[in-house]
Amino acid sequence: EAGVTQFPSHSVIEKGQTVTLRCDPISGHDNLYWYRRVMGKEIKFLLHFVKESKQDESGMPNNRFLAERTGGTYSTLKVQPAELEDSGVYFCASSGPLREKLFFGSGTQLSVL
Amino acid sequence: GESVGLHLPTLSVQEGDNSIINCAYSNSASDYFIWYKQESGKGPQFIIDIRSNMDKRQGQRVTVLLNKTVKHLSLQIAATQPGDSAVYFCAENRGSGYALNFGKGTSLLVTP
Numbered sequence: 001e002a003g004v005t006q007f008p009s010h011s012v013i014e015k016g017q018t019v020t021l022r023c024d025p026i027s028g029h030d031n032l033y034w035y036r037r038v039m040g041k042e043i044k045f046l047l048h049f050v051k052e053s054k055q056d057e058s059g060m061p062n063n064r065f066l067a068e069r070t071g072g073t074y075s076t077l078k079v080q081p082a083e084l085e086d087s088g089v090y091f092c093a094s095s096g097p098l099r100e101k102l103f104f105g106s107g108t109q110l111s112v113l
Numbered sequence: 114g115e116s117v118g119l120h121l122p123t124l125s126v127q128e129g130d131n132s133i134i135n136c137a138y139s140n141s142a143s144d145y146f147i148w149y150k151q152e153s154g155k156g157p158q159f160i161i162d163i164r165s166n167m168d169k170r171q172g173q174r175v176t177v178l179l180n181k182t183v184k185h186l187s188l189q190i191a192a193t194q195p196g197d198s199a200v201y202f203c204a205e206n207r208g209s210g211y212a213l214n215f216g217k218g219t220s221l222l223v224t225p
Contacts, residue, residue: 041217042216042217043218045207091156101147101159102147102159102213104149
């Protein structure tokens with residue numbers, strides 16, 4: 001069974017540019033989560049999809065971040081325009097029938113210069 | 114605000130020794146806790162979980178202990194191996210939905 005995959009693994013952009021991160025959850029997992037880890041700090045929750053609906057987006061830092069999950073399969077997280085403080089590792093996770101057991105992808109390392 | 118935190122940011126142990134990683138939580142409503150292991154360049158990997166109706170749960174070489182009285186969680190790794198070197202995170206459920214709150218992580222270094 002394929003795990004959670006994320007693309008790209010690394011992204012280096014300049015302040016003010018736009019970046020789109022993609023996550024493919026484990027097939028059949030209805031729950032999809034985005035998390036972020038800024039260097040040296042804890043992994044912070046961003047938002048949670050159940051199928052294509054946003055269940056909880058209380059962790060989204062501001063309106064420069066837009067997450068979508070059209071069709072309830074893969075998800076994208078767009079940052080527009082990117083700021084320096086957006087740098088960090090963005091993790092995607094999914095869960096299935098055992099809804100609290102999250103499986104994580106390897107993350108996207110985002111560097112905003 | 115409510116948070117999950119770790120007592121020690123780094124832990125160095127010798128190969129073969131037992132390791133104990135501690136975690137404090139403050140949300141008394143949390144009823145589910147997980148330990149994750151993160152190796153360099155990889156995402157967090159599930160190690161073991163425990164529900165609040167239990168005090169102890171054992172896996173392969175790992176044991177999680179939950180003390181609800183003092184809101185403390187620990188991960189014990191028996192006969193620590195070099196492959197156990199990683200950052201370990203504790204996490205608790207957020208109380209709504211199924212997302213998790215994570216602590217900052219403890220870096221475990223196993224020396225030969």
